[in-house]
Amino acid sequence: MNASTQALLALGAAAVLALSGCGGQAADQHAQPSHGAAEHAETPAKGSAEAGDLTVADAWLAEPAQPSMTAGYLTVTNHGDEDVALTGAATSLSDRTELHTVETTESGASRMTPVDAIPVPAGATVELASGGFHLMVLDMANPPEVGDTATITLTFDNGETVQVDAPVLERTGGHHRETEEP
Numbered sequence: 049m050n051a052s053t054q055a056l057l058a059l060g061a062a063a064v065l066a067l068s069g070c071g072g073q074a075a076d077q078h079a080q081p082s083h084g085a086a087e088h089a090e091t092p093a094k095g096s097a098e099a100g101d102l103t104v105a106d107a108w109l110a111e112p113a114q115p116s117m118t119a120g121y122l123t124v125t126n127h128g129d130e131d132v133a134l135t136g137a138a139t140s141l142s143d144r145t146e147l148h149t150v151e152t153t154e155s156g157a158s159r160m161t162p163v164d165a166i167p168v169p170a171g172a173t174v175e176l177a178s179g180g181f182h183l184m185v186l187d188m189a190n191p192p193e194v195g196d197t198a199t200i201t202l203t204f205d206n207g208e209t210v211q212v213d214a215p216v217l218e219r220t221g222g223h224h225r226e227t228e229e230p
Contacts, residue, residue, distance in 0.1 A: 092197065092215035094122075099210040101128030102168075107214040109141075109198055112191040120145075120183030120200060120214065124166075125173040133165040134174075136203035137183050144186040145200075150179050160184070165205065192216040 095107035107122035120139070126132055137145045146162050153159055158179075166181045168174045176182045183200070192198060196216045203209050 092195065092217075094217075095197075095200070095212040095214040097210050097212040100206075100208045102126060102132070102204065102208055102210055104202060104210045104212045107200060107212045109139075109185065109192065109200075109214050109216045110219050111194045111216055112188070113219065115191045116188050117184060117186045118188070118191070118216075119178070120185060121176050121178065122183075122200070122212070122214070123173055123175045124168050124202070124210075126168045126170055129170050130206070131167065131169045132208070133167050133205045134202055135165045135205050138201045138203075139183075139185050140199040141190075141192060142185050142188045146184045146186065147181070148184045149181050168204075194218050 094105070096103070096105040097107075098104070103125040105123050105125070107120070110119045110121070112118040118141075120137070124134060134147065137147060139145045147164070147166055148160050149163050149166075150158050151161050162184075163181070166174060166176070174181070185198075194216055197213050198216065199211060200214050201209055201211045
């Protein structure tokens with residue numbers, strides 16, 4: 049086997065390993081929770097709910113990286129003709145849930161910052177995701193485990209509230225860790 053063939057085989061093997069390491073959070077969400085080798089249940093579906101002109105979809109909470117906090121992710125679609133803003137959140141996990149965003153400092157570092165509101169323009173979908181707007185659940189006395197479900201209640205400036213059940217899912221690459229908070 050010549051050197052170029054060996055290099056191609058090594059590159060192919062590395063690609064297979066990388067893809068298998070990134071797997072598990074495909075669009076159909078068939079990741080396996082880590083409850084032991086003998087138990088193999090599918091990951092719960094991400095939560096969704098509607099109220100008025102608002103639809104919340106793909107709601108989930110990350111397994112806590114620290115016992116007292118975790119992050120929540122979801123999408124909000126505003127089917128109405130008026131702009132609204134997400135102004136508050138509450139969860140069944142804690143008395144303290146905040147709206148956050150990730151900002152880049154002058155030095156180029158990322159920093160989580162609380163925000164008062166997240167705009168959801170008329171006819172638009174806003175994603176709360178790692179690296180941008182997201183929910184921070186703080187001061188949890190009893191951290192959830194992968195496979196648990198928590199209730200998230202979202203409050204909007206038009207008076208609407210949307211309640212959605214969100215599963216706790218394993219962290220995968222690309223989701224910030226709560227240790228980034230200053």
